[in-house]
Amino acid sequence: MSETSAPVIDCDGHLVESIPELAEFMDPSIRKMATNSGRNRNGVFPTLDGIHYPREREDAPAREYVQASEHRKGSGEDILAFLERVGVQDSILFTSEGLSVGFIQQADYAVKLCRAYNDYVAERFRGVSERLHPMALIPMQRTEDAVAELRRAVRELGLPGAMLPSLGLPLHLGHDYYWPVYQEAADLGCALGIHGGSSIGFGADSFTDAWAARTIRHPMPLLLAMSSMLHHGVLDRFPDFRIGFFEGGAAWPALLLDRMERDDAVYVSGGSGSRSLRDYFSSGQVLIGCEGNEDILSYLSQRVGIEAFAWASDYPHEVDVVAAAEMIAESMERPDLTSDEKEAVLGGNARRFFRL
Numbered sequence: 001m002s003e004t005s006a007p008v009i010d011c012d013g014h015l016v017e018s019i020p021e022l023a024e025f026m027d028p029s030i031r032k033m034a035t036n037s038g039r040n041r042n043g044v045f046p047t048l049d050g051i052h053y054p055r056e057r058e059d060a061p062a063r064e065y066v067q068a069s070e071h072r073k074g075s076g077e078d079i080l081a082f083l084e085r086v087g088v089q090d091s092i093l094f095t096s097e098g099l100s101v102g103f104i105q106q107a108d109y110a111v112k113l114c115r116a117y118n119d120y121v122a123e124r125f126r127g128v129s130e131r132l133h134p135m136a137l138i139p140m141q142r143t144e145d146a147v148a149e150l151r152r153a154v155r156e157l158g159l160p161g162a163m164l165p166s167l168g169l170p171l172h173l174g175h176d177y178y179w180p181v182y183q184e185a186a187d188l189g190c191a192l193g194i195h196g197g198s199s200i201g202f203g204a205d206s207f208t209d210a211w212a213a214r215t216i217r218h219p220m221p222l223l224l225a226m227s228s229m230l231h232h233g234v235l236d237r238f239p240d241f242r243i244g245f246f247e248g249g250a251a252w253p254a255l256l257l258d259r260m261e262r263d264d265a266v267y268v269s270g271g272s273g274s275r276s277l278r279d280y281f282s283s284g285q286v287l288i289g290c291e292g293n294e295d296i297l298s299y300l301s302q303r304v305g306i307e308a309f310a311w312a313s314d315y316p317h318e319v320d321v322v323a324a325a326e327m328i329a330e331s332m333e334r335p336d337l338t339s340d341e342k343e344a345v346l347g348g349n350a351r352r353f354f355r356l
Helices: 019-023 028-035 076-086 097-103 107-126 143-155 176-188 210-217 219-231 252-266 277-282 296-304 321-333 339-354
Strands: 009-014 090-094 132-134 161-165 191-195 242-246 286-290 309-311
Touching (some): 009 076, 009 286, 009 309, 009 339, 019 107, 076 107, 076 132, 076 321, 176 191, 191 219, 219 242, 219 252, 252 277, 309 321, 309 339
Parallel strands (some): 009 090, 090 132, 286 309
């Protein structure tokens, strides 16, 4: 097994919302959206896209999914059981239904829904155990409301920060319209995390094969988001701002690295901000969720350092108890990373980034 015994931190787990439970926290003006099934066919959040399901194929794994407990899948109790069974100390929890929050076009509704969601996860997940750390949702449709809700979620509810949708919002995430939110996150000392989800808006809209869309729908939007933030100066303007990129694995930064280094070599200005990608990655401002056992991780550790990479389970989505335990074991046993690098990926980097 491993030479490291440091606690493992999951930087990207998922809670699964119970809409009836969430409805209890909603403003009466929107509660009927969650409780009237005759009018509400798609839940309280928009759908992510039109290709997520079904995606069955003949060579799908035959092994039965192993849930952590007999509790409702993705509930606070189930996730706590997962931590116990797999040997994980803490988990940062992202939404499931709310991955599509960026597609909401009515700002007033987004404000009310995000507020209800944050009250809900603070009580039903954070309230189950201090080892569970749900990321808030904030209404980026209107930055003044996003700032206010982020402040409330962190100061009053004790949440570690908020999720930003990788797609759906009308402007790229590096745009200065969103800068007040980044300033507030820096002032609060909390983290924001961009999370992949949708297949809409980056060139895959006309795909008709679900697996073709699945291959790129997480890493490509993260690549776009990071490029926009670096080249529009977000990380330079807000040196205390911390931003994570989740669900896309470890490989996609290699493309950005090579293109940025080429631009720096060919053009006088380079156009890549005031620092190299290695500097940004080692600064503590950036975290990238990964599986820990990707072959490319050792290559990237040599090129940009290991400080920006952290293990993510994705439980209880595609990954179950067995798969999560296998990822951790494979990460611990790999010979191409040092003991310190393994400890950093499996826990140290996420602990520092989220200030656990």
